[in-house]
Amino acid sequence: MPRSSTSAEAATAHSFNKLLNQHKSSSRSRSAADVEESMKKLRRLILVDGIPSADPTLRPRIWKILLRVQHVSADMFLEYVARGPCEVREKIRNDTFRTLATDRGFKERVREDMLVRLLDAFVWRNHDRHESDLGFTYVQGMNVLAAPFLYTMPSELEAFFCFAKFIEESCPLYVQPTLEGVHRGLKLLDRCLKIVDPELFAHLRSKNLSAEIYAFPSVLTLCACTPPLDQVLLLWDFLLAFGVHLNVLCVVAQLLLMRDKLMESPSPYVHLRAFPPLDAQPVIGIAVTLVRDLPADLYEELVRHPYAVDHH
Known part of the structure; x- marks a missing residue:
């Protein structure tokens, strides 16, 4: 350097x-x-x-501040862990071995048993909590959402409390059994793309490509499914600071960055099946400018879609 x-x-x-x-x-x-x-x-x-x-101490400290995680209880975490496998352990194990499987740095730092333990503990935690309208168990994609916390935080304990706070407060609708928040996010992605780039939207639609078809993994995992991990972490710094809802615009930004390829291609799905490697800075830059192009009511819907139960 x-x-x-x-x-x-x-x-x-x-x-x-x-x-x-x-x-x-x-x-x-x-x-x-x-x-x-x-x-x-x-x-x-x-x-x-x-x-x-x-x-390297900065990101964990900043994430804890952004998530407002002030206290972590070792006793509580160990009590969940001591209960052993939760009722959906098999479902968890079906996913954990695949988590960021191609990322060597991740595999060196985060072992599969750490992921399993954190997810088991999360299911047990919510087994005991009845004060919220929403229940939580393990659902598809949660393994990938847990991965950045285990990679970033200095201990499993801190990773667990940050992950729990993030899931329960920032994007609870993304992890309901119906994945309601994710499907809302995909519909909003189509609406946002139609406004910011009607031509690209029409081209994708003419090939029967809606966000449900090509953007499901990116919305479900808040782009953590698109390597490299160091860029995912930069993107998550932004999402934790300004709101998970902006991930929808980050996916739109990635489409705009490959716009020429998509417009020229007779079968754009070839390029959308696996997005190009993530480059966080231009994606964030574009996402921020897109906010200004959206009508206020659509932006308000976007802000609320990961957590607000009341409107459809």
Whole structure:
């Protein structure tokens, strides 16, 4: 790496650390408005500079702040683990061995038993909780949603509490047995694409290609199914900072980045079967600009689709 970019990374890491230290002290002693102000600064820094890899402690600390995970209970986690296999263990095992199977770095850091333990514990946790309208068990895609947390967090314990908070609060409808949030997201993807690029939308439609057909894995896993993992993590920094709903626009952005190929191709599905390797920065840049092109009511629907039970 050239020296200039290394020193730029170091400077960015310094800015993040300074902000995190302020946030820590402000959480203890300052008003909610001050805490929100430091969250705003943090989000802006993520958008403008991205979380630098120069300091490997940054991402886990930032994800915990964004998810508002303040306390993790080892006793509680160990109690779930001690219960052993949950009732859907077989379903979990059918998926876990395939999780990010082609990513060597992931396989070296996250063993299959860690994934199984976390998912078992999550099912047990929700076995005991009755205060929410939505129940949770293990569903398809959850293994891939758990993977970035196990890869990023320094311990299984922290990964578990971050994953649980994320699933239960950020995208509960994505993991209902019907995958309701995912199907809503796919319908919204078609509507957004029709507005931002009617020509591309019409071309795909003329080949009977709706988002349900080509974008299901990308919406289901919040793009974590598209390697490489380091780019997935950069995209997730953005989604955790600004909202899971923006993943729909990140998928639209990926379509726009391969627009020429899709428009020229007599069978565009060939290019959509496996998306090109993820390049987070341009995808985020395009997604942010697309927000401005959407009618307010459609954007509002987009914001609510991962978690709001009431409207269809």
